Amino acid sequence: MTDFSPSSTPPTSVQTSLLTLSDRTKKRNANERRFKAYGIAAIAVGLLMLLVLVVTIFGRGTGAFQQTFVTLDVELLESKLDKTGERNIEDIERISTFGYAPLVNGAMSAAIEQHGVDTSLKSKQLAGLLSKGAVAQLRAYVLANPQQIGETVEFRFLAQSRVDGYLKGRVSRDSIENDKNISAAQLDVVDALVAAGVIEKSFNLDFILGSDASDQRPEAAGMGVSMLGSFFMMLVVLALALPIGVAASIYLEEFAPKNWITDIIEVNIANLAAVPSIVYGILGLAVFINYMHLPMSAPLVGGLVLTLMTLPTIIISTRAALKAVPPSIRDAALGVGASKMQSVFHHVLPLAAPGILTGTIIGLAQALGETAPLLLIGMVGFIASNAPETLGEGLLSPNSAMPAQIYEWAKRADPAFYERAWGGIIILLLFLVTMNTVAVVLRRRFERRW
Amino acid sequence: MPIFWLIVILLALTACGYWFGRSRALASANGNPRELHSLPVYYGANVAMSIAIPALMTLAIWLLVQPMVIESRVSASLPSEVIPENTSIGLIMGDVRRLSDGLDEVVAQGFLDAKQALDLNSETTDIRATLGEVGVALGSDVRPEVLAAAQQYRQLSATGGRAMTLVCLFLALGGLVLSLRKTNKTFRARNVVERGILALLVLAASLAILTTVGIVFSMLFETINFFGLHAWRDFFFGTTWAPNFRGDSELSMLPLLWGTLYISAIALLVAVPVGLFAAIYLSEYAGSTVRSFAKPLLEILAGIPTIVYGLFALLTVGPLLLKLFGQGEEGLLGLTWMSGATSVLTAGVVMGIMLIPFVSSLSDDIINAVPQALRDGSLGLGATKSETIRQVVLPAALPGIVGAILLAASRAIGETMIVVMGAGAIAKFSANPFESMTTITTRVVSQLTGDTDFASPETLVAFALGLSLFVLTLGLNVLALYIVRKYREQYD
Numbered sequence: 001m002t003d004f005s006p007s008s009t010p011p012t013s014v015q016t017s018l019l020t021l022s023d024r025t026k027k028r029n030a031n032e033r034r035f036k037a038y039g040i041a042a043i044a045v046g047l048l049m050l051l052v053l054v055v056t057i058f059g060r061g062t063g064a065f066q067q068t069f070v071t072l073d074v075e076l077l078e079s080k081l082d083k084t085g086e087r088n089i090e091d092i093e094r095i096s097t098f099g100y101a102p103l104v105n106g107a108m109s110a111a112i113e114q115h116g117v118d119t120s121l122k123s124k125q126l127a128g129l130l131s132k133g134a135v136a137q138l139r140a141y142v143l144a145n146p147q148q149i150g151e152t153v154e155f156r157f158l159a160q161s162r163v164d165g166y167l168k169g170r171v172s173r174d175s176i177e178n179d180k181n182i183s184a185a186q187l188d189v190v191d192a193l194v195a196a197g198v199i200e201k202s203f204n205l206d207f208i209l210g211s212d213a214s215d216q217r218p219e220a221a222g223m224g225v226s227m228l229g230s231f232f233m234m235l236v237v238l239a240l241a242l243p244i245g246v247a248a249s250i251y252l253e254e255f256a257p258k259n260w261i262t263d264i265i266e267v268n269i270a271n272l273a274a275v276p277s278i279v280y281g282i283l284g285l286a287v288f289i290n291y292m293h294l295p296m297s298a299p300l301v302g303g304l305v306l307t308l309m310t311l312p313t314i315i316i317s318t319r320a321a322l323k324a325v326p327p328s329i330r331d332a333a334l335g336v337g338a339s340k341m342q343s344v345f346h347h348v349l350p351l352a353a354p355g356i357l358t359g360t361i362i363g364l365a366q367a368l369g370e371t372a373p374l375l376l377i378g379m380v381g382f383i384a385s386n387a388p389e390t391l392g393e394g395l396l397s398p399n400s401a402m403p404a405q406i407y408e409w410a411k412r413a414d415p416a417f418y419e420r421a422w423g424g425i426i427i428l429l430l431f432l433v434t435m436n437t438v439a440v441v442l443r444r445r446f447e448r449r450w
Numbered sequence: 451m452p453i454f455w456l457i458v459i460l461l462a463l464t465a466c467g468y469w470f471g472r473s474r475a476l477a478s479a480n481g482n483p484r485e486l487h488s489l490p491v492y493y494g495a496n497v498a499m500s501i502a503i504p505a506l507m508t509l510a511i512w513l514l515v516q517p518m519v520i521e522s523r524v525s526a527s528l529p530s531e532v533i534p535e536n537t538s539i540g541l542i543m544g545d546v547r548r549l550s551d552g553l554d555e556v557v558a559q560g561f562l563d564a565k566q567a568l569d570l571n572s573e574t575t576d577i578r579a580t581l582g583e584v585g586v587a588l589g590s591d592v593r594p595e596v597l598a599a600a601q602q603y604r605q606l607s608a609t610g611g612r613a614m615t616l617v618c619l620f621l622a623l624g625g626l627v628l629s630l631r632k633t634n635k636t637f638r639a640r641n642v643v644e645r646g647i648l649a650l651l652v653l654a655a656s657l658a659i660l661t662t663v664g665i666v667f668s669m670l671f672e673t674i675n676f677f678g679l680h681a682w683r684d685f686f687f688g689t690t691w692a693p694n695f696r697g698d699s700e701l702s703m704l705p706l707l708w709g710t711l712y713i714s715a716i717a718l719l720v721a722v723p724v725g726l727f728a729a730i731y732l733s734e735y736a737g738s739t740v741r742s743f744a745k746p747l748l749e750i751l752a753g754i755p756t757i758v759y760g761l762f763a764l765l766t767v768g769p770l771l772l773k774l775f776g777q778g779e780e781g782l783l784g785l786t787w788m789s790g791a792t793s794v795l796t797a798g799v800v801m802g803i804m805l806i807p808f809v810s811s812l813s814d815d816i817i818n819a820v821p822q823a824l825r826d827g828s829l830g831l832g833a834t835k836s837e838t839i840r841q842v843v844l845p846a847a848l849p850g851i852v853g854a855i856l857l858a859a860s861r862a863i864g865e866t867m868i869v870v871m872g873a874g875a876i877a878k879f880s881a882n883p884f885e886s887m888t889t890i891t892t893r894v895v896s897q898l899t900g901d902t903d904f905a906s907p908e909t910l911v912a913f914a915l916g917l918s919l920f921v922l923t924l925g926l927n928v929l930a931l932y933i934v935r936k937y938r939e940q941y942d
Contacts, residue, residue, distance in 0.1 A: 046724060046747075315658070
């Protein structure tokens with residue numbers, strides 16, 4: 001106390017009033033504001049990214065749900081389709097799609113004439129505005145309705161993808177200079193036919209329900225069959241991952257003694273949840289395809305791989321749900337004479353069911369969007385064209401899956417497929433959003449607080 | 451008999467067994483359930499489990515083991531001179547398997563009956579053409595030794611299949627008879643059934659271990675094969691990645707590892723600051739309204755499938771970056787740094803966006819776990835909120851945050867779709883983020899898709915890469931969990 005002496009040099013800045021802020025305080029407050037602004041900026045960046053992503057997806061993808069159609073009256077000439085006039089189905093079948101091309105060409109020229117469009121193009125070039133699948137569509141109709149031969153029938157053909165792109169603004173007159181699929185003269189005809197109402201854009205259900213098409217016909221490609229592939233995979237995942245996951249969680253949570261084996265299993269599950277998904281693909285390729293000789297590209301194999309991948313997720317959420325059931329429930333059940341097994345299966349499990357279900361749905365949603373392991377077991381690279389008819393066929397015949405189909409489209413050279421890839425993402429996200437919403441609703445509705 | 455029908459029969463037997471067991475127990479107690487030791491359902495379940503569990507398990511194990519046994523017997527009987535220079539036994543066995551599957555298909559479609567198929571002679575019939583008719587394509591003409599091996603393969607499979615059916619049915623019927631004989635009113639059915647259920651639960655839990663073992667062994671075997679064909683020194687320490695399907699490839703991991711780490715580093719450079727500041731703001735500043743909408747919205751980013759990010763990189767971010775940094779005079783900045791849409795930067799930025807919620811929600815939890823007393827103490831001493839966070843909260847949460855970043859890094863290293871679509875396919879050492887580079891996961895995908903030949907080092911290298919990836923991510927995860935756990939003990 002004695003050596004206290006006022007310092008000889010006074011402080012450089014003297015605080016004279018409490019009401020004015022010193023420089024140091026100002027600096028500290030500015031720092032504070034800056035720090036807070038960084039936080040706000042970070043959140044804004046995150047949300048902005050989400051917004052950009054959503055806007056991109058919907059901006060680029062909604063076009064896929066609309067398609068350009070050409071409505072034509074086609075005269076089903078008897079002289080071309082059934083020369084004998086006997087309506088013998090075998091004779092009619094003998095005529096290949098080539099034989100139908102003149103009918104389409106004729107119908108196109110007739111439409112041009114009827115609407116008074118002035119053009120120097122030949123009828124073949126005019127018919128080039130239609131999808132390459134138009135003749136097949138016509139042939140299928142005639143084979144199904146041979147009695148219609150000789151009549152004039154109205155058809156709605158898909159327009160080829162450049163015409164579709166032109167109507168949607170993807171293809172412009174500048175961009176087609178070196179394009180051998182379409183010419184500026186053809187686009188003039190398109191303009192005239194749009195004005196006449198022959199060519200129009202409308203909702204395309206085939207994009208949702210149809211099958212993939214070859215890379216020559218982007219206008220005909222659809223998600224339907226790959227959706228079925230995903231559906232069968234999810235069936236496998238649900239049938240295997242839910243019972244196995246719940247059984248494993250019940251054991252670990254309710255019965256397992258505390259010893260090193262249990263520890264190993266628990267550490268193992270935590271680590272499996274973080275193994276990259278592609279490693280599961282390698283496992284599937286090595287074990288299910290190379291070793292067990294299950295068919296390549298089959299949804300069964302995809303489902304098995306995704307089951308292994310989803311199991312840790314389901315186990316972790318099921319254990320959390322079981323843990324949330326208070327011990328008093330178990331004690332009460334044991335107190336009235338139930339066995340340990342009965343207390344778990346009759347009392348704890350039903351109370352944990354909403355939580356288990358929520359976790360399962362979230363696990364399924366995760367599996368539905370997974371692509372990487374599917375690449376390795378061959379669920380890409382071919383055209384999934386036929387919808388499976390039976391459960392066995394659905395599980396074993398080669399198919400694609402929604403994300404794999406999107407990847408396949410993104411790889412193709414024709415930009416018309418990009419629009420379909422974005423459209424496919426919209427469908428995939430709709431499924432995911434629905435599943436997650438159901439999970440949230442289930443949790444809100446049935447969650448109990450003890 | 452197809453396995454499907456075998457399973458149906460077993461299940462039908464099980465259902466019958468349940469009903470028999472239940473009614474027999476009731477009959478032994480003269481229809482009065484009170485005289486039974488256990489509830490009637492337990493007697494039924496006991497019989498059902500005695501039928502189904504041994505039979506189905508034998509079926510599963512048989513299906514796993516049979517191919518292995520047959521394969522080893524057939525390959526042992528192949529004379530060694532059949533194997534030409536520089537191919538392996540695995541290649542020949544592939545032919546044998548394809549041929550025998552093809553012959554089965556021929557019989558199934560009715561081109562030949564079973565006896566004709568067994569008497570086939572490669573000199574008198576053109577087997578390749580016959581198989582072609584049913585849609586089975588063979589790479590080369592069939593040699594007599596291979597045909598003999600294929601016939602042996604078919605015979606062994608057929609015998610094995612018959613034996614399996616008989617054994618399974620025998621086990622099921624045996625289980626039915628034995629358990630029915632034990633069923634009477636004093637039998638302690640519940641205890642037996644519960645012990646059985648417990649065993650099933652243990653089995654389900656050990657499937658997790660089985661998966662890990664499966665992952666490690668499936669990759670380990672092929673990796674060992676790979677190191678038999680290719681020097682391990684070159685794989686780990688070489689500097690060139692140049693697979694060449696005529697052989698003589700240079701396959702080393704280092705350029706791929708460099709690409710992987712570079713892209714992951716850029717991703718973390720994007721994700722860590724944004725995620726960390728978002729977490730700090732959400733946990734320390736934001737009111738409950740902001741928190742309740744911003745947090746779930748950010749977490750949506752984590753729920754979006756990676757294929758969507760991949761497409762976003764390929765079709766949106768890549769072209770945008772190209773417009774900014776490439777295309778010279780036509781571009782926005784007049785730069786010519788970038789020559790294509792795929793680059794390290796493209797993949798890194800998009801992956802960073804994906805990882806934002808991962809970093810933010812993990813760090814959010816960790817920051818929230820810091821005891822309030824520390825904050826109160828610091829604020830009480832006159833520190834501003836940001837000073838408290840920077841000098842008290844963050845140092846306290848640091849181990850946890852490091853753990854979170856390590857987990858995010860392991861995610862980035864193992865991510866596949868974004869790099870497959872956004873990073874490119876050229877393996878090289880370069881520090882230029884505008885160049886396209888390739889990663890471990892991309893190469894795994896490209897070496898294992900399409901036609902794969904499991905005897906060539908170009909295919910097998912994918913397993914070595916996969917194993918390295920597994921070890922790398924596992925190491926990061928274990929390290930992260932260790933750090934997080936250690937940190938947690940300080941406050942609990």
